[in-house]
Amino acid sequence: MSTVRVACCQLATNVEDPEESAARTRAAIAEAVAGGAQIVVVPELSNSGYMFRAEEEARAAAVSADDPLLAGWAAEAAGGDAVVIGGFCELGMDGRVYNSLALVDPDGVQAVYRKLHLWNEENRWFVPGDQPAPVIDTRHGRIGLGICHDIDFPELPRGLALGGADLLAFPVNWPAGDPVPGGRPILHSLATTTAYLSKVFVAVCDRCGVERGAEFEGASVIAGLDGSLVAGPVEDRGEAILYADCALSEARDKRLNGYNDVFADRRADLYARALVEEREPAL
């Protein structure tokens, strides 16, 4: 069984210095690729930091998808035939500012996704996306994409898994101080149960550090098909690169035993229609 090396680069980005944040992110991508990573995940808003004070500050840090920022990620990806997934503060062609991620490979930007579920004051500086979270068929497997608070809407990761993803990649900026049932961040329980429920790999890449008085959880982990943690957590909430060698293609076998299969056993005809919006088809 061949494996794919997945890396999560947990970084202390800094809203006070977007350029330094972007440089730190690119350096981490380079280090992960040098470490053999074929899929590299970096945090949400890696080029801007998180704790904005006003829309103008987010706008000043925002770049378009054809900015040298993402070309730089592609150049680092080319060093190891890697795929890079990372969050960035995006200035859209429409002039709006989005909390986005890009999936980049040595050939350039392959996908941009704009966060659907904005958290708290993000609503002051970002416009939510209007397109579904995608599954991208990459050179190293099928990767489902979401950003941070998106993972709190179980329809989204479940939909990505049903859409054929082998790995779900979630760049996040997770505030510290959430309830810690059983002594660990809720984000770890979300990663492990999301993996277990759909028999899919899950890579959550968090930031760390303190920014304008707000501490971040530093809760990056990679979860395996049975809901175990195959990499992480980082013990001291500091910067770190997590690696896991994942047999991604095993995610395509949804059988649990001679009788059960996590997808085939679904009773989709008996689930609540409220899970998806019932709309009249466009005429």
Add this chain to the structure above:
Amino acid sequence: MSTVRVACCQLATNVEDPEESAARTRAAIAEAVAGGAQIVVVPELSNSGYMFRAEEEARAAAVSADDPLLAGWAAEAAGGDAVVIGGFCELGMDGRVYNSLALVDPDGVQAVYRKLHLWNEENRWFVPGDQPAPVIDTRHGRIGLGICHDIDFPELPRGLALGGADLLAFPVNWPAGDPVPGGRPILHSLATTTAYLSKVFVAVCDRCGVERGAEFEGASVIAGLDGSLVAGPVEDRGEAILYADCALSEARDKRLNGYNDVFADRRADLYARALVEEREPAL
């Protein structure tokens, strides 16, 4: 804020002695009601045990919904104006054997639900249900119902919460030996994340003990709206009654802060249609 006392009766039922299992369950209901419980949950298959060797054995233990078994639960419920939810091995009017639960109050049986997702060899002795998991409006709040492996299909608990449930009650018989990420049973992570994601209370009532060589997890817990464990786990995997005083009506407020609401923020028009089956409407 008024609270409702919820109890989970973790019991060592025994497939070798269905009558004793049923008597033990009724005694536990009586004890919980005497302890002030207004909602009492007992395990899956509480009148039969779990490790059957053949369909005939399950059939021999099965009773219909108008059996004195459930009338006995109603009599105990009347001792404290309580609601009882428990699993039972059901002989349907159609002659089939189901893995079911009943919701009973002092007036008798209010609902019977038949497990939709059968686990492993259960497929040899049970027929799966063909009706959705229900939400029942009881004298002590709205209770969403599911059985054991049903919780592994996130569409089901999410649908119950969207259907207005304040509390999700899951009678289970959970085999020991599942992966234990972070040192606790996956069932605890499922209970806490299910509660957290939909801001709903979750009561999981497991059995315990060893039956024909199979050990059960004894992982009963009650989870609160923020994903914390408000009762349990039982430390020694033995018999116990867990109690939690739950402000069930708080589950109807889905707001998280001034911007976010776990239901209003859903982007149902952008979730995968595969979550529910698209069927042609009957003509």
